Amino acid sequence: MRRCFVKEPYGSSYIIVQRSIANALFEFMEEQEPLFPGSFIGSPLSRYRVVIVDEAHERTVHTDVLLGLLKKVQGLSLDAKVFSEFFGGAKAVHVQGRQHPVDILYTYNPEPDYIDATLITIFQIHLDEGPGDILAFLTGQEEIESVDRLVHERLKQLPEDNRNILTIPMYSSLPSEQQLNVFRPAPSGFRKIILSTNIAETSVTIPGVKYVVDPGLVKARSYNPTTGLEALIIIPISKAQALQRSGRAGREGPGKCFRLYPESEFGKLVNSTVPEIKRCSLSSVVLQLKALGIDDIIGFDFMEKPSRMAIVKSIEQLYLLGALTDDYKLSDPIGFQMARFPLDPIYSKALILSGEFRCLEEMLIVVAMLSVETIFYSPREKLEEARTVWKRFSSPDGDHVMLVRIFRAAAEFMEKIRAESSKAKKIDKSLHKWCRENFINCRSLKHSLDVHSQIRKQLLQMGLSFSSCEEDMLQFRRCLTASFFLNAAVKQADGSYRAMASGQIVQIHHRSSSCINYERLSLKAHSCRVQRIHNVEYSVRAAPFEHRLKKFG
Incomplete structure (x- = not known):
């Protein structure tokens, strides 16, 4: 007997029930954001005889939580001892992958400017080494675009015969069609220079790469439970990451890895990357574990236990959101409703509250x-043009309304195209064109359409009635304030902003002009992407009593 069917993607989590053979049912789930253990609520793990966790070595927060519930793991791990000990001395089986020898070269001294050092190394390889593509690891889009621009500027100083370079950027927010360029061969006689974030460490194998340039840095998420701020900071990579990067040069033949730091510095690197569960907010984790009937969060069997402060802070946040009772049990109905969404708890609360404010349609789009x-x-080269285009969607009511306008414009465009043609390829091609013209990431937009569709189904199953505030953005802003009060910031006399919950001084994100934070994210200076508050006093009134008492006296 064989039966195949596919469940549609829910957020970034996908469950695929692939086939049933001789009474054996196989289910496949792709784990990404949001937290996927929530998919097991109402579907006990005990019904599975065998569970295999692939890519366990990546140590995402979702994987670590699941490993607290499971006892069978599969995955490439450069620190297999941690997994073996966690599972009571379980045997680790190593399967040797195909790997050609890679020469490792170090600098004599630390490089004060890794961007300049990367640039110099790229040209040294191009001028002195044989054929083969170059993979250079950088920390983010800004750095990649900077090196890309500098490479082309310096190319002009080389003889015509040495200008046979094709630069290709690679980072997660790059549109899908542009990411595919890394897999296409360079024109005859040209050398590809792939400028990538750590996405190229394990996620993809790029053909043709013979040389790797590794500055030894990565941009990683960190979390301060005291301030409640998450930050993207540049830190040294681990030994495991360094080995992964050098291995990229030996996939198809012998290669070379140029590490832009002394060999003595390699010995100082930590063995493996700090697990994500130790450097992120745990509110979603705590909410999902509570929904699974696990109330003793501090006593939960994590592979590597997060700090007590991080757990306590997350419990406090959930309590203020109304998801927990006075004795820290899941509240009924709010807590149980919030746990049904694989979302940040603040987003879940916003959806539930939006019915009261009659703006569920708008809030669903925003979430x-x-x-x-x-x-x-x-x-970078078209930033001013992009800003001009985005102004067509902007609103004096803030960034969230801008997102609603973009979503509705895209949905309206797709409806128009579908009326003209039923061919999926033509619809997809037209949407990509619309996104290019409006400087919108098409992959992210399509993903948001999928998320919208799936959460809408969930809301209907929960019996929530859909309503729209139409042009009454006051109600919409009040709902945002009542939901996001923990993230609110107030403008100070000197023009800076103070986070109401932590007292932290933050800055407005360069793409915004408003002031209620919906994603507390810091980069270099503390910055936030925001939405205008209609009335700061309403933010105080909307906050729970305990929060008002502690923060506002």
Whole structure:
């Protein structure tokens, strides 16, 4: 007997029930954002005889939580001892992958400017080494675009015969069609220079790469439970990451890895990357574990236990959101309703509250748009043009309303195209064109459409009635304030902003002009992407009593 069917994607989590053979049912789930253990609520793990967790070595927060519930793991791990000990001395089986020898070269001294060092190394390889593509690891889009621009500027100083370079950027928010360029061979006689974030460490294998340039840095998420701020900071990579990067040069033949730091510095690197569960907010984790009937969060069998402060802070946040009772049990109905969504708890609370404010349609759009990678595509060389285009969607009512306008414009465009043609390829091609013209990341937009569709189904199953505030943005803003009060910031006399919950001084994100934070994210200076508050006093009134008492006296 064989039966195949596919469940549609829910957010970034996909469950695929592939086939049933001789009474054996196989289910496949792709784990990404949001937290996927929530998919097991109402579907006990005990019904599975065998569970295999692939890519366990990546140590995402979702994987670590699941490993607290499971006892069978599969995955490439450069620190297999940690997994073996966690599972009571389980045997580790190593399967040797195909790997050609890679020469490792170090600098004599630390490099004070890794961007300049990367640039110099790229040209040294191009001029002195034999054929083969170059993979250079950088920390983010800004650095990639900077090196890309500098490479082309310096190419002009080389003889015509040495200008046979093709640069290709690679980072997660790059539109899908542009990411595919890394797999296409360079024109005859040209050398590809792939400028990539750590996405190229394990996620993809790029053909043709013979040389790797590794500055030894990565941009990683960190979390301060005291301030409640998450930050993207540049830190040294681990030994495991360094080995992964050098291995990229030996996939198809012998290669070379140029590490832009002394060999003595390699010995100082930590053995493996700090697990994500130790450097992120745990509110979603705590909510999902509570929904699974696990109330003793501090006593939960994590592979590597997060700090007590991080757990306590997350419990406090859930309590203020109304998801927990006075004795820290899941509240009924709010807590149980919030746990049904694989979303940040603040987003879940916003959806539930939006019925009261009669703006569920708008809030659903906002949550869908915020649950995906950045919706904007902003190439450095066309940044001013992009900003001009985005102004067509902007609103004096703030960034959230801008997201609603973008979503509705895209949905309206797709409806128009579908009326003209039923061919999926033509519809997809037209949408990509619309996104290019409006500097929108098409992959993120399509993902948000999927998230919107799936959460809408969930809301209907929960019996929530859909309503729209139409042009009454006051109600919409009040709902945002009542939901996001923990993230609110107030403008100070000197023009800076103070986070109401932590007292932290933050800055407005360069793409915004408003002031209620929906994603507390810091980069270099503390910055936040925001939405205008209609009335700061309403923010105080909307906050729970305990929060008002502690923060406002």
